[in-house]
Amino acid sequence: MQNTPVTREHAGNQSITYNRRNFLKKLGLCFGGAVVGGGLYAWRIEPTWVKIARHRMPVAGLDPVFNGYRLIQLSDLHVGSPDSESYLDHCVELISAERPDLVVVTGDLIHSGGVVEATRVAGLLARIRVRDGVAVALGNHDYRCSIRGQADTAVSDKV
Numbered sequence: 001m002q003n004t005p006v007t008r009e010h011a012g013n014q015s016i017t018y019n020r021r022n023f024l025k026k027l028g029l030c031f032g033g034a035v036v037g038g039g040l041y042a043w044r045i046e047p048t049w050v051k052i053a054r055h056r057m058p059v060a061g062l063d064p065v066f067n068g069y070r071l072i073q074l075s076d077l078h079v080g081s082p083d084s085e086s087y088l089d090h091c092v093e094l095i096s097a098e099r100p101d102l103v104v105v106t107g108d109l110i111h112s113g114g115v116v117e118a119t120r121v122a123g124l125l126a127r128i129r130v131r132d133g134v135a136v137a138l139g140n141h142d143y144r145c146s147i148r149g150q151a152d153t154a155v156s157d158k159v
Helices: 020-048 084-097 115-126 140-144 154-158
Strands: 006-010 014-018 071-074 102-106 134-137
Touching: 071 084
Parallel strands: 071 102, 102 134
Antiparallel strands: 006 014
16 A cells, blocks of 8 residues: 555645645644643643632531631642742732631642751741641652751751
């Protein structure tokens, strides 16, 4: 079986040749564009995407003192990643504007580094206006960021 190109005439006397080689070239360009576009999205857009979701969570038997209690869960701050300063300042403003009773931070406070980033995140969390405080659970980035000669508790000791 032979790979015979098919040529079609279009308006303006332009002809387009359809064959396997042209198809694969165009498919490769589309695939490359999708990879580059997806990479740019994951690198520049998604890391600074803030989502605020409000949910009412009735709990049977909960002490009435907690009616209307406002809890904010925050995750993956990655302090020390590129362009994190203005983004994180914006997050502190958004969180404080919600007037939470408690803020729970669930992991990956820092991106890489150690004591310097841990000090920055501690200062950041201290700026949040919250009634009952901030509770923190460390994530994998927080543990792997220890530097030779420093204890693994470099992050937890700061926050």
